[in-house]
Amino acid sequence: MKKEVKKLTKEEKKREKEFEERLKELRKRDPFIYKNF
Amino acid sequence: MIQLGISAFYHDSAACLVIDGQVVAAVEEERFTGIKHDSSFPINAINWCLKYSRVKLSSVDQVCWYENPKLKRHRVLSIFNNHFFRTFFHRINYLFNYNKQNPKKILKKGGFKGEITYTDHHQSHAAFSYYTSKYKDAAIVTIDGVGEWETTTISRVNDKSIEKLLGIDFPNSLGLLYSTITAYLGFKPNEGEYKVMGLAPYGDFTKYTEQLGKLIRHTSNKFYLYQRPFTWEYSNKVMFNKHLCRTLGLLPRLPEEPITQEHRDLAASLQKVYEIEFSRLLRTAKNLTKSSNLCLGGGCAYNGVANALAYKYFDSVHIPFAPSDAGSAIGACLHHYNGDKKDNTNPYLGPDFKDIEVYKSIQKYDKIRSYRLSDDLLIKKVAEIISKQKIVAWFQGKMEFGARALGNRSILAAPQDPKMRDKLNLVVKKREGFRPFAPSVIEEEASTFFDIKEPVPYMNIVVKSKTKKIPSATHIDMSARVQTVNEKQNKKYYLLLKEIKKLTGSPILLNTSFNLKDQTITLTPDQAIERFLNSRIDFLVINNYLIQKV
Numbered sequence: 001m002k003k004e005v006k007k008l009t010k011e012e013k014k015r016e017k018e019f020e021e022r023l024k025e026l027r028k029r030d031p032f033i034y035k036n037f
Numbered sequence: 038m039i040q041l042g043i044s045a046f047y048h049d050s051a052a053c054l055v056i057d058g059q060v061v062a063a064v065e066e067e068r069f070t071g072i073k074h075d076s077s078f079p080i081n082a083i084n085w086c087l088k089y090s091r092v093k094l095s096s097v098d099q100v101c102w103y104e105n106p107k108l109k110r111h112r113v114l115s116i117f118n119n120h121f122f123r124t125f126f127h128r129i130n131y132l133f134n135y136n137k138q139n140p141k142k143i144l145k146k147g148g149f150k151g152e153i154t155y156t157d158h159h160q161s162h163a164a165f166s167y168y169t170s171k172y173k174d175a176a177i178v179t180i181d182g183v184g185e186w187e188t189t190t191i192s193r194v195n196d197k198s199i200e201k202l203l204g205i206d207f208p209n210s211l212g213l214l215y216s217t218i219t220a221y222l223g224f225k226p227n228e229g230e231y232k233v234m235g236l237a238p239y240g241d242f243t244k245y246t247e248q249l250g251k252l253i254r255h256t257s258n259k260f261y262l263y264q265r266p267f268t269w270e271y272s273n274k275v276m277f278n279k280h281l282c283r284t285l286g287l288l289p290r291l292p293e294e295p296i297t298q299e300h301r302d303l304a305a306s307l308q309k310v311y312e313i314e315f316s317r318l319l320r321t322a323k324n325l326t327k328s329s330n331l332c333l334g335g336g337c338a339y340n341g342v343a344n345a346l347a348y349k350y351f352d353s354v355h356i357p358f359a360p361s362d363a364g365s366a367i368g369a370c371l372h373h374y375n376g377d378k379k380d381n382t383n384p385y386l387g388p389d390f391k392d393i394e395v396y397k398s399i400q401k402y403d404k405i406r407s408y409r410l411s412d413d414l415l416i417k418k419v420a421e422i423i424s425k426q427k428i429v430a431w432f433q434g435k436m437e438f439g440a441r442a443l444g445n446r447s448i449l450a451a452p453q454d455p456k457m458r459d460k461l462n463l464v465v466k467k468r469e470g471f472r473p474f475a476p477s478v479i480e481e482e483a484s485t486f487f488d489i490k491e492p493v494p495y496m497n498i499v500v501k502s503k504t505k506k507i508p509s510a511t512h513i514d515m516s517a518r519v520q521t522v523n524e525k526q527n528k529k530y531y532l533l534l535k536e537i538k539k540l541t542g543s544p545i546l547l548n549t550s551f552n553l554k555d556q557t558i559t560l561t562p563d564q565a566i567e568r569f570l571n572s573r574i575d576f577l578v579i580n581n582y583l584i585q586k587v
Contacts, residue, residue, distance in 0.1 A: 019282040022289050026275045 038374065039092055041083065042366035044103040044161075046138045048074045048227055051363035051438075052082035053386070054090045055370040058379045062086040063386040063438040065363045068560045074227060078143060085388060094149050101369035102140050103362065104158040108185035110135055112207060120271040127273070156369040158184025162334035162360065163192050163199050165368025169381045170355035176326035178318055181335035181361070182212035182227075189318065189335075193326040197378070202325045208269050209262045211314055212337050214252070217267060217276040218307045222300050223290035226276065227336075233304045234342060235472045236296070238514040240305030248284050249310045258321045260314055296471075308342060315343045323350040330354075334368075336361040339440065341499035341518045348490050356497040358384035359439030367438075384443055384495060385527070387436030390562055395579045398562035404570060405577075407584045412529070415581050419449075420536035423546065426454050427575040428465060430551050432565045433529055434580075436558070441496045442550035443520060444477060444530035446558050448574065451537075452476055452510035452547040461509075461547070464573050467554040473518070476502075476510035479534045479544040480523040486545060487519050496520040496548075510547045520548060 008016065042053040042063075053063035062085070067073055069081035087094060113131055117124040136142075141153055156164070162179040177192040177199060188210035191203040215233070216226035224232045252263050264270065266281035282289065287299055315337075322331065331351040333344060338360035347354045357364055371381070392409075399407045410418060423429055433445045442448075448465065450457050452474070462470050475496055476486075483489050488501040499518045502511045511517045524531045538544035551559040553572055559565045562579050569577040570586065577584040 015286075016279070016283075018288060019279050022291075023275065023279060023282070025291070026289060 038099070038376075039097050040099045040101050040370040040374065041086070041094075041097045042101045042103065042368075042370040043079060043083065043140070044362045044366040044369075045078050045140075046076055047104075047362055048076050049361050049363040050076055050079040050082070051359075051366045052079045052086050053366045053370065053438075054086040054092060055367070055374065056090070058371065058374040058376045060367055060370075060381050060383075060386060062089045063367055064388065064436065065438070067557045068387065068436065071557055073555065073557055078138075089388070094147060097149065097151060099151060099370075099373060100140070100144055100149060100153045101366075101373055102153060102155045103161045103365035103369045105155045105185050106135070106138070106140065107155075108157065112183075112186045116207070116270045123271040127271070154369070154373050156372050157187070158365070159187045159190040159204070159335070160199070160201070160372060161365035161368035163190060163201075163332070163368070164372035165364040166332035166334035166338075166355065166357050166360065167194060167199060168368070168371035168378060169357045170330070170332050171382065172330040172332065172353070172355065174328050175330040175332045175355070176322040176328040176351070177332045177334065178322050179334040180211055180315070180318070180337035182216060183207045183210055188212060191318065191322045191325060193328060199372075203258055203321065205259050208264055208267070209260060210269075211260075211311060212335070213267070213269055213276070214262060215307065215311055215337070215340075217269075217281070218249075218303065220276050221281065221285075221289045222304060223292045223294060230339070232469060232472065233307060234340060235469075235512070236301055236304040237308040237342070238305070238512055238516070239471060240298070240301030240303070242302070242305040242309035244299075244302035245285060245287075245306035246309050248286075249306055250313075251284070253310070253314065255317070260317070296469075311337075311340065312343045312346060315340075316346055316349070319347055319350045332357075334360050334364075339497060341497050342516070344498045345500060353491060354498070356495060357439075358437070358441065358443070358495040360497070361440070363439065382494075383526075384437050384439060385435040385445055386438040388560060389435040390580070392580055392582075395562045395582055398566060398579075399582060399584065401563070402566050402570070404587050405566065405584050406587050407582045409582050412532075412581065415578065415583060416529070416533050416536050418583060419533060419576070419578055420540055422576055423449060423451050423537060424540040426451055426457065428461065428573070430559075430565065430569055430574045430577045431530075431533075432551065432559065432562070432577070432579040436560065439495070441520075442548065442558060443494070443496065444522060444527045444548065446551040447548045448551050450509070450547045451541065452507035452545055453541055453543075455508040457509035457547060461549065465553070466549065473512040473516075474510050474547050474549050475518040475520060476507055477520045477522055477530070477534060477546050477548040479531060479538075480521040482538075482544050483519065483521045486543060487517060489519065489521070492521040492523070493519055494521055494523075494526055504543070506543065507545055507547075510545065
């Protein structure tokens with residue numbers, strides 16, 4: 001069966017991009033090191 | 038039997054010395070290094086404990102390590118195997134550090150040739166909580182980020198020993214969930230959780246509870262967390278990924294960004310979800326143990342708002358003075374002590390300074406004037422100063438063990454002044470304006486002012502205030518993280534509270550830890566004077582010296 005892929009609206013795409021950029025920013029800054037291991 | 042307890046290499050490193058089941062000295066490493074939550078080997082803390090107790094390392098019978106390094110390594114390497122390529126460099130780093138952090142090797146280098154015992158992380162939490170309580174029988178619930186594998190345990194006391202009944206393993210962790218959302222809100226994990234708790238009453242918990250709740254599923258006694266939104270298995274930096282952003286539909290906050298209503302709502306929702314899960318665990322603990330007493334342990338036991346829910350299931354609740362990893366140094370020792378249970382309820386276990394040492398410190402500074410007063414006069418004078426809306430740094434006797442200042446390394450003020458909270462937050466402690474301050478009250482009058490079930494000596498249960506007369510020590514929802522004080526526990530502080538009553542009508546003081554922004558709690562008289570001179574604190578009291586700026 002073919003898997004249905006939900007198409008993102010323009011607004012959702014914009015939001016996705018914002019999330020990605022924010023995560024990139026956080027990784028770059030490395031603000032919090034949580035000692036997990 | 039002389040035991041040296043050590044907690045290290047995770048967070049809140051600490052050491053303690055226990056003689057025949059009695060804790061005689063305990064201190065966190067951060068107090069010496071000034072690094073908050075210092076995780077390094079607590080060499081300064083160990084040296085102080087040995088020196089204070091006049092014990093040589095060679096005389097120590099047993100070193101008690103607070104967790105099981107081998108079991109922890111098993112967990113870490115197992116999760117690395119799930120993400121082999123992603124964790125390749127983490128693995129190399131981890132194995133390099135693992136060898137460097139071998140307790141046996143470190144202690145051997147220091148000249149210790151005796152026995153080293155290892156106690157499971159949550160067993161140490163459970164032991165610290167139970168053996169510092171007054172109970173004979175109790176249910177014990179421990180919750181934190183992660184130990185070796187376990188993140189949550191429920192135990193009961195069976196014939197003086199602790200029997201574990203239930204354990205929940207990594208990555209199913211309420212502590213890690215709380216820390217992740219703390220990071221999402223732009224605060225530092227393992228430190229900023231207090232800020233999230235402080236922020237929560239300003240928010241609407243209905244906004245994100247459903248989204249957060251969807252991350253958790255349950256069996257009859259346990260909970261499981263969906264891992265897709267989290268990076269705990271392969272990263273020790275950013276704790277979440279895009280999936281969490283999508284779930285919440287909110288941009289992660291950068292620390293310098295303003296706090297919006299959405300952030301407040303997320304904080305409120307997180308607190309609500311934690312309380313729901315915490316209540317489930319308490320119900321399970323009650324069903325499994327049938328005990329009417331509860332001991333709480335692990336870092337999550339600092340969640341005073343949630344802790345208050347325990348009275349729904351238990352008649353009496355004990356939360357020790359240092360429930361996070363620092364206290365586990367003591368827990369590991371008491372777990373291996375076979376004699377009768379001793380009274381280990383005293384939280385004042387750290388360094389103190391004699392008057393001659395204080396005098397020498399005072400002599401080093403030109404910009405202060407000091408007066409040495411008798412106990413009676415000092416208490417009268419300090420009460421008078423505080424009642425005139427002045428801020429006093431109060432440095433007395435032995436330092437508290439644990440995150441809370443319980444009246445020996447405190448900044449004190451009058452809670453009746455509505456402007457005092459902002460003044461302390463913004464001018465003295467230079468921290469976020471929304472963060473509340475806690476009140477200290479004499480034990481016998483606590484129920485007059487607070488909706489309290491039993492004494493709360495370690496300031497770790499949040500209760501409702503019955504009075505509107507102390508606005509600077511109550512939160513927006515009229516809650517207060519109260520500390521009850523009795524004469525046996527801290528005589529000088531108790532007498533000060535009594536004196537305050539004569540002047541203000543209520544035996545209550547605003548009590549916050551004696552430190553400035555991003556600093557650890559004040560350790561020495563020199564440090565106390567320097568901080569006093571660099572802040573807008575009006576008076577400093579060290580032992581019986583009343584000090585003012587010239």
